[in-house]
Amino acid sequence: MYVYDEHDKQIAAERVAQFRDQTERALAGELSEEEFLPLRLQNGLYVQRHAPMLRICVPYGMLRSEQLRRLARITRDYDRGYAHVTTRTNIQLNWPKLEEVPDILAELAEVEMHSNQTSGNCIRNTTTDQFSGVQADEIADPRPYCEIIRQWSTFHPEFAFLPRKFKIAVNASEKTDRAAIQIHDIGLQLVRNEQGELGFRVHAGGGLGRTPMVGPVIREFLPELDLLTYLEAIVRVYNRYGRRDNKFKARIKILVKALTPAGFAEKVEAEWAQIKDSPTRLTPDAITKFQGYFTEPDYQTLENASDLLGKQRFENREFDKWLTHNVDEHKKPGYAIVTLTLKKTGTPPGDVTDAQLEDIADLADEYSFGEVRATHEQNIVLADVRQDRLFELWQRITPMGFATANLHTLNDIICCPGGDFCALANAKSIPIAEAIQRRFDNLDFLYDLGPIDLNISGCMNACGHHHVGNIGILGVDKKGEEFYQISLGGASHHDAAIGKILGPSFAREEMPDVVAKIIDVFVEKRTEEETFLDTYRRVGLDPFKERVYA
Numbered sequence: 001m002y003v004y005d006e007h008d009k010q011i012a013a014e015r016v017a018q019f020r021d022q023t024e025r026a027l028a029g030e031l032s033e034e035e036f037l038p039l040r041l042q043n044g045l046y047v048q049r050h051a052p053m054l055r056i057c058v059p060y061g062m063l064r065s066e067q068l069r070r071l072a073r074i075t076r077d078y079d080r081g082y083a084h085v086t087t088r089t090n091i092q093l094n095w096p097k098l099e100e101v102p103d104i105l106a107e108l109a110e111v112e113m114h115s116n117q118t119s120g121n122c123i124r125n126t127t128t129d130q131f132s133g134v135q136a137d138e139i140a141d142p143r144p145y146c147e148i149i150r151q152w153s154t155f156h157p158e159f160a161f162l163p164r165k166f167k168i169a170v171n172a173s174e175k176t177d178r179a180a181i182q183i184h185d186i187g188l189q190l191v192r193n194e195q196g197e198l199g200f201r202v203h204a205g206g207g208l209g210r211t212p213m214v215g216p217v218i219r220e221f222l223p224e225l226d227l228l229t230y231l232e233a234i235v236r237v238y239n240r241y242g243r244r245d246n247k248f249k250a251r252i253k254i255l256v257k258a259l260t261p262a263g264f265a266e267k268v269e270a271e272w273a274q275i276k277d278s279p280t281r282l283t284p285d286a287i288t289k290f291q292g293y294f295t296e297p298d299y300q301t302l303e304n305a306s307d308l309l310g311k312q313r314f315e316n317r318e319f320d321k322w323l324t325h326n327v328d329e330h331k332k333p334g335y336a337i338v339t340l341t342l343k344k345t346g347t348p349p350g351d352v353t354d355a356q357l358e359d360i361a362d363l364a365d366e367y368s369f370g371e372v373r374a375t376h377e378q379n380i381v382l383a384d385v386r387q388d389r390l391f392e393l394w395q396r397i398t399p400m401g402f403a404t405a406n407l408h409t410l411n412d413i414i415c416c417p418g419g420d421f422c423a424l425a426n427a428k429s430i431p432i433a434e435a436i437q438r439r440f441d442n443l444d445f446l447y448d449l450g451p452i453d454l455n456i457s458g459c460m461n462a463c464g465h466h467h468v469g470n471i472g473i474l475g476v477d478k479k480g481e482e483f484y485q486i487s488l489g490g491a492s493h494h495d496a497a498i499g500k501i502l503g504p505s506f507a508r509e510e511m512p513d514v515v516a517k518i519i520d521v522f523v524e525k526r527t528e529e530e531t532f533l534d535t536y537r538r539v540g541l542d543p544f545k546e547r548v549y550a
Contacts, residue, residue: 001062001371002147002293004112011155012109015116019043020102027099042122042160044115045101049423054093054101055118056108060128060146060170061089061374065361068372070111072357078104083357084417085342085350087465088125088167089374090118094421116154121162123153123235128170129178130375133294134383136331138172139190140198144290145227146170148282152228159235163242164250166235167207180376182206182215182496183468185252186234191221198224204234204264205256208462212498213253218265225282226272232280233272237264297369297384302334305387312391319394321405321443327390336387338368340380340402341412345437347401348430349415350378359400367393377414379407409446410454410519411437414465418458418475419482425458427475427482432456432511439512440519449519452532453492468492470533471518472499473511484511488518488544489536500541503549514548521547 004012019039026036040046044055056071063071071091075083078100084092096104108114117124126149133141149168153159159166171179172190181187187203200222206215222230234252241259243249256264313320328337340360343349352360360380364372367389368382375381380402385393397403406412413436416422418429433456440446455469466472472487483505490499506514521544526535536544 001064002059008112009109012112012114015043015114016102016105016109019105023098023102038120038161041120042117043101043105044118045098046119047423048094048421049419049425050421051095052098052101053421054096054104054115055086056091056093056113056115057118057125058089058091058113058374059125059150060132060143061130061376062143063372063374064111065364065370065372067111067113068357068361068364070107070113072354072361074104074107075357076354082351082353084348085352085374085378085380087376087378087414087416087463088118089127089130089376090125091374092417094417119165121164121166122160123156123162123166123168126150126153126168126170127179127376129173130373130381131178131328131337131383132172132373133296134330134332134335134337135173136329137175139174139192140172141291141294142170142172142188142190143294144287145188145190147293148228148286148290149231152231152280159239162235162239163244164247164252166238166252168231177493177496178376180465180468180492180496183208183212183465183492184215185238186231187215188227193221200224200227202230202234204268205253205261206496207251207253208465208467209251210248210460211251211253212462212467213257214496214498215253216256216261218256218261218268224287225284226276227282228280229276229278230268230272232275233268236271237267241267297371299332299335299384300386302332302386302388304333305390308388309390316391318405319391321447322394322403323390325405325407325409325447326403330384332384334387336385336390338382338385338390338393339375339407340382340397341404341407342379342402343406343412343437344401344404345411345441346434348417348420349413349433352380356400356402360402363393363396377412379412405443406446408451408453409443410440410449410452410471410515411446412454413437414453414455414469416457416463418456418464422458422463424461425475426460426477427458427484427508429456429458429464429473429475432473432475432484432508435508435512436515439516449522450531453490454515455490465492466490467498468496469499470536471515476505478505482508484508486514486518486548488541489533491533502541502545517547518544 169179189201202219203215373381419425457464457466458475468490485505486502487499
């Protein structure tokens with residue numbers, strides 16, 4: 001995991017001092033709200049429905065136990081005792097006081113954290129697969145490239161005021177895409193060419209929001225050393241040609257569509273030709289240096305504990321469920337990847353209390369070399385757990401609320417804070433998530449349904465990624481009342497797709513019944529091997545529409 005050097009620490013401290021001065025001037029009336037707006041956004045500070053909201057950066061989702069403990073203390077001392085994991089793997093505080101935000105940033109800087117560029121029209125937090133570095137099938141560990149992008153993009157003077165916000169994600173798995181790269185402004189898939197050379201397949205122009213699009217491929221193979229110069233060429237073209245007269249048409253996806261992917265790629269290649277041999281071009285030594293920040297922990301030589309686990313799961317059915325659904329294969333024999341779910345019914349998806357943050361820190365130290373990963377599905381991963389300690393870990397996390405064995409089921413809901421907090425939301429998201437979870441509270445039935453992504457957003461900004469949910473729910477305003485629009489068939493993996501709207505929206509109290517009718521159609525129409533998405537793609541929208549609106 002990357003650790004700050006003295007230059008990083010100096011920059012973070014100077015940024016805190018700068019924002020402290022700006023905040024004091026704003027509170028004294030020396031800066032107008034209009035003048036203060038871009039300054040606070042550069043530091044991750046929003047003004048929400050009830051209070052400020054501070055978004056804390058978690059680069060590529062990685063956190064050390066000391067950082068978790070500091071976050072716990074901050075949520076307890078400066079907020080209301082809980083935080084929220086976002087779909088960009090960041091951490092949000094929903095109730096900080098404006099005058100105390102500089103103090104929070106100072107506390108964060110002490111443990112090598114910040115809130116720089118988690119908002120505003122800049123390059124945001126770069127994300128990747130939460131299993132990076134420990135999954136068996138990845139082309140290469142993507143985290144060094146994420147850190148390279150982070151260092152290049154943070155405080156980049158040319159890209160501090162882009163037409164709109166800008167998001168980059170990197171994926172390395174051949175089997176799946178847990179980073180959802182095709183719905184990003186730039187998505188990078190690690191690949192090898194016919195000669196075995198490492199590089200990237202480059203997608204550009206993806207995104208959700210008001211005009212959702214899957215990002216097309218603009219370059220099939222980009223050599224590894226050309227990563228930054230090519231990214232710079234893309235962002236330069238966007239900065240030059242992106243719409244600034246209309247924020248609803250300002251994202252790069254609109255530009256790519258207007259120029260066509262081929263036309264956009266042509267402009268990028270022309271720009272790249274001018275800068276590809278600039279000092280920004282990576283060197284093999286630079287790559288090696290960044291890879292050195294992500295060395296393997298001190299793994300022991302272990303045998304797979306299949307006999308022990310077989311006995312334990314036979315004797316305890318609940319452990320068996322958890323092991324099946326929340327534990328994944330690790331590249332090292334004798335180890336496993338464990339996902340702690342933040343989706344217990346009755347708890348807003350992605351919310352975690354100060355006490356739970358401290359519990360996670362203790363678990364990280366005891367079971368996973370002092371590190372965890374936040375996921376874009378709003379859960380937490382312990383990436384390096386010994387198989388012979390899985391039963392012990394499961395016993396520990398069950399009373400903590402992290403052992404709900406609903407990962408990848410209908411109840412593993414991605415959900416934005418919605419109208420309970422966000423000033424932009426048209427409707428509440430959290431009560432809808434809870435109502436659906438309570439309606440589908442039988443885990444055996446959920447397992448029978450198989451994997452279903454259900455995503456909820458409180459407004460068209462799509463922080464809950466509803467467009468790419470197999471079942472997507474969008475809060476809408478209907479004559480001052482909260483209603484909800486359904487879409488079906490979305491996907492965010494290698495087969496990324498934007499869901500299709502089912503029809504007119506529904507009142508809040510109808511939502512559990514509506515989802516139940518959709519599930520009924522799936523159960524009736526599916527074949528034995530089909531997932532929900534398979535069935536939808538085979539039978540189309542009409543059978544679901546007929547049942548729901550009958």
